[in-house]
Amino acid sequence: MTSAALDPDVLISWFDATARDLPWRRPECTPWGVLVSEIMLQQTPVARVEPVWHEWLRRWPTPSALAAASQAEVLRAWGKLGYPRRALRLHAAATAIAEHHGDAVPSDVDTLLALPGIGAYTARAVAAFAYGRRCPVVDTNVRRVVARAVHGAGDAGPPSTTRDLADVEALLPADEADAARYSAAVMELGQVVCTARSPRCVDCPVLDGCAWHRNGRPAYNGPAKPVQKFAGTDRQVRGLLLDVLRDSSGPVVRARLDAVWADAGQRDRCLDSLLVDGLVEQTDDGRFALPGDH
DNA sequence: TACTCGTGGGA
DNA sequence: TTCCCAAGAGT
Known part of the structure; x- marks a missing residue:
């Protein structure tokens, strides 16, 4: 008898005991702070986001505060985080929130999806992490962890929002408060233990339920992932x-x-x-x- | 669906 | 040094 993959009780306990102390995870962080963090973290490592996030929340503690800034100010404050169109979209989202939502970040997934720069991942991340809503949160880490622990594959195949959301919905605890914590835990597991290159299985809290480990950690055999060139582009x-x-x-x-x-x-x-x-x-x-x- | 859109650190 | 890749979104 083997354990079920990604046991919620085990993962949540592990998360509570070991989670990194990130400012947007603190109880005093506002939904606006969560939203800003999620946009900044798109394709960008935590270490580079943290100082910029602090500066933004200090200067612009509410959506309307950011909306009042010029686009040039916003782009300079974005600095070298990369993908600067994110900064303009966040500015536009802040303007919409200030004008149409009473300066309060929406808690409803569909309302969030209608805002610029907010897609399938970010909408659910905000709903879950800022408001405790029970909804599947699927980023690249979650896709990789599920591919390994549940499906026994070396890595996730090409993304499919519909399939990925259904995959994670099936794993999500029924309890609303546990669900958000669980999503954060699975993401954290993918970031610090079940990493893309050299997973640290010796540190994994759910190793005995992992189909990939049980199968002898077979190599990824799906379609080759396109390599991102940069120099000269x-x-x-x-x-x-x-x-x-x-x-x-x-x-x-x-x-x-x-x-x-x-x-x-x-x-x-x-x-x-x-x-x-x-x-x-x-x-x-x-x-x-x-x-x-x- | 596949491709584009920045940047920098670590293996 | 080169290469991979890091909490995606929009088209």
Whole structure:
């Protein structure tokens, strides 16, 4: 007789005993603080988010406070977290919350989903972690842990929101308070123990229920995951262009931007895309600036 | 569905 | 050094 995979009692006890003390997990953290953390943590490690999160919550403790800031201020405060479109979407979400939701972060998944920058993961993470709602929270860690412990695979296959949510819904404790704690515990397990590269099975609290371990830890045999290149891509060039504008106190002349990348064709394409994305604006005299920074 | 969108640290 | 990847969303 083997234990069921991902036993809630065991995982929640393990989480209570070992969870990292992150500021957005503290009881005094507001739903707004949780939302800001979730957006910042999208594809971005905890260590880089923490200092920026503190600064944001100090400057903008409510959605309406952020909504009152300019886009340029917000982009500078975002710093080098990466994917700066997230900052503009968070600003837009804050504006919507201030105008249409009485300055209170919604607790309902569908209402959250309607806000910019909030997708299947973030909507449920906010509902669960800020409001204790019982809903499946599925991020890359949860997908990997479930793939191993439940399905005995080396890693998760391609994401499918519908299937992934149903998978986790089946594991979720019935009790509302336990459900949110359980989701946090499974995520934490994936982050610190059941990691992508070298899982620390010796430290795993639910090893005896793990199908992957029981099967002898077979290698992942699903479709190859596309590798993210960076050097030489438009993402790198956009980052370099935006870095110039973040560091300047106002509009800059074209030549300043031309200096960051030799390939004029790629440079122009990237600058155009930044204008389209609303991350850059052109002034009447032909210079370039962060939105609102002139 | 597959691809794009930043950045930096660790294996 | 190179490569992988880290609490996804939007199109």
